[in-house]
Amino acid sequence: MRLPLKRISAVVRHGNLAARTATTTSRLPQATPIQAQQHQRSASRLASALHKVVDAMTAPLEKTPLNPAGTTEEKLIFAPPEDQYRKGALDREHLDPDPVIQFHKWFKEAQASTDQAEALTLSTAHLPSGRVSSRIVYMKELTHLGFVVYSNFATSQKAEDLRTNPHASLSFWWKELERQVRVEGVCERISKEESQAYFDTRGRGSRIGAWASKQSQVIESREVLEGWGKEKIEVPEYWGGLRIRPLRVEFWQGRESRLHDRFEYVRDTVDGEWRINRLSP
Known part of the structure; x- marks a missing residue:
């Protein structure tokens, strides 16, 4: 010592x-x-x-400040150094030329191996401040156009961010498979008809909840809330689907000794051709 x-x-x-x-x-x-x-x-x-x-x-050593502010909190190491990733490998010949098809392959395996494989972290950034905010949401649809989530677009933080900056990122983590997928792209609202089609599949309580998600707005009475369920409930104007059209998709497979396999698909526009690159771990 x-x-x-x-x-x-x-x-x-x-x-x-x-x-x-x-x-x-x-x-x-x-x-x-x-x-x-x-x-x-x-x-x-x-x-x-x-x-x-x-x-x-x-006697224990005196704590040493870790930053200029003079705080004395000790550095904590959470990951055991002997922890290794040994559940898979990823090579170029394993990849589909289309990242959406490749994602779908991995997603099906994740559904068979883990709970809530559709859970993801959606990150947005406000401009001009550059402030980033993240939240856990669920992927509800996947098409050749991109990844779709549903949300309130009137009062949420993500709505405020996207009004100033349409770019967002998604991150999926499937611990049981030691896999991660990162998506970066441009966001767009899907049509009201598409949102209504999904909205109609939700339970009555969830549909009413979408209307109630316009929090703190004045309503006349409790009967107004309960009356929404007595006839067809239309999708609220401020609620609907958000499609993230990918410009970059990275597939990460954990490997032993941190020599991970990483491949990225990149394109310059949402309708461009995909290029595939292997990345350093």
Whole structure:
């Protein structure tokens, strides 16, 4: 253990005291009663000094600030160093030329291996601040055009972000397969007809909930809420599907010793040709 300079000095002082006391005691002739008392006091001082030496050597180190703000929180390491990824591999010849088809292959395997394979992190960024916000949502549809989620587009943070910046990213993590997929692309609203078609598949409570998601707006009475379920419930104007049209899709397969397999599909426009690159781990 490496000790701070002040602690080393303290150890040296206590050690010198112990040494001098021990030397003096050993050179005394046969003790008189008074000398015996002095010897006893010397022995007590010696024991005390030795205890201080031991305490100084074994006491925990003072916490060292980890940042300029002067906080003293200790760094914590959460991942065990021996943890390894050994459940699969990914080679170029395994990949479909179309990332949507490749994703669908992986997604079917994830559905068979993990709960809520459709859960993803949707990240958006507000401009001009550049502030990023993320949330867990569910992928509801996947077509050759892209990935579709549903949400409130009037009052949510994502709606505010997308009004200033249409770009977003998705991240899927399937721990049981040691796989991750990242999608970067441009967002667009799907048509009201498409949103209504999905909306009609939801339960009555969920459809009413979509209307209630316009939180804090004034309504006349409780009967207004309950009356929505007595006839066809139209999809709210502020609620619907958001399609992320991919410009970049990365497939990540964990490998042993952190030598992961990573492949990216990239294109310059939402209708462009895909290029496939292997990336460094």
